[in-house]
Amino acid sequence: MLRNKEVLHHLITMCGISLVGIVAAAFLSIAAAILALMISVLLISSSLFFTKKRYREIEKLAEYLRKIHSGEFTLDVRDNVEGELSILKNELYKVTIMLSEHRSLLQKDKIQLTNAISDISHQLKTPLTSMLMMSDLLSDPELPPEKRTEFTQNLRNQIERLEWLVSSLLKLSKIDAGTVQFKKEPVQVEKLLQKALENLLIPIDIKELIVNLQGEKTTTFLGDFHWTLEAIINILKNGVEHTPVGGTITISYTENILFTEICIADNGIGIEKKDLHNIFKRFYKGKNASNESVGIGLAMAHSIITSQHGDIEVSSKKGEGTSFKIKFYKQVI
Structure with a gap:
């Protein structure tokens, strides 16, 4: 002392x-x-x-x-x-x-990052393994022309799937990091939905689906047109994949003093009750998910909508179809 x-x-x-x-x-x-x-x-x-x-x-x-x-x-x-x-x-x-508290959050983020890397590695491994096998088969000089054409097309499909997966993961990482600056401009809902449907015309025609649009042409909301388009396409794509041939997809939109609502409903196979709480989680694949699904489309849609202070809800009954309700609020309190 x-x-x-x-x-x-x-x-x-x-x-x-x-x-x-x-x-x-x-x-x-x-x-x-x-x-x-x-x-x-x-x-x-x-x-x-x-x-x-x-x-x-x-x-x-x-x-x-x-x-x-x-x-x-x-x-x-x-x-x-x-x-x-x-x-x-x-x-x-x-x-x-x-x-x-910061340590707990960092530990939680670390676990989530580890799980995400593990999931991404798993998703990348399947197309890469398939591409490697097909490239070995294509190197065979005695391979019949029809098989060579088939393997070349399969290889192209895997490359496109890999490109989409990497692109989606990059978009999600930008949203998570907060580096995406969402615009706040008037978005005409009818124009948004028509643009989204243009990207899915081929699978809609192949399955002979009926698409109904219901709403006022003057319906708008404040948001980012291009990012919201990405979210709507992913939700519509989910509906198209799970709706049987000749099925119906109904898209309705309304506007009031509180919010603008977009409802996308189908009469497809529906979602299992135990899967409803998890469908917006990344890499989650429900019981009725297709083999090609990687469980990232709906997760991206959820991130895009909530990042614009919106809300998305899902309701479904097995065998009766699924309905997604999207709300963009006029003012965030």
Whole structure:
């Protein structure tokens, strides 16, 4: 404690003042000098006692910080009494709680990242393995022309699937990182839906699906046209894939003072009840998912819509179809 220059200077100052007081009291009487000496000793002793006590408290705080640094976030240093040290303890405890929460979030993010990398590796492995096998078969000079054409087409399909998967993952990572600047412009819903249907005309024609559009041409919402188009295409694609030949997809849209709502409903095979709460999770494949599905389209649609302060809900009955309701609110509170 005495190695601290501030404490040493404080002690020297007190001793000096006490000495002056004792000398001054000695001019009055010996008894006054003795009394001054006793008072000075008591004052200096009490000052050293409280200084030493404070040093002990500071040492406890230093030990507390060392334990926090080593990862012990369950400690509680608060004493709930008055004084600047107590205020400091309370502030340190608040910082400890904050660090603990940040550590939990980082640990959760780490687990999610590990799972995502594992899922991505699994999704990439299948097309890559298939492409490797087909490239080996194509290298055979005695391969019949019809087989060569078939394998070449399959190889092209796998490359397109791989390109779509990588592109989708990049878009999702941008949304997660918050680097996507969503525009807030008036979007005409009818134009948005017609543009989305243009991208699915071929599978719609092949399955001879009936598409009904119901809504006012003046219906609009504030959002990003191109990113919302991406979300709508993925939802419509899900409906087209799970609707039988000759089925119907009904798209209705309305607008009120609170929100603009888009409803996409089909009369397809529906979604299992146990899958409803998971269909927006990445890489989740329900019982009725196709073999080509990677479980990322609906996850992307959910991220795009919610990032624009929108909301998406799904309801379904097995064998009766599925309905997606999308709401874009006029004002976010």
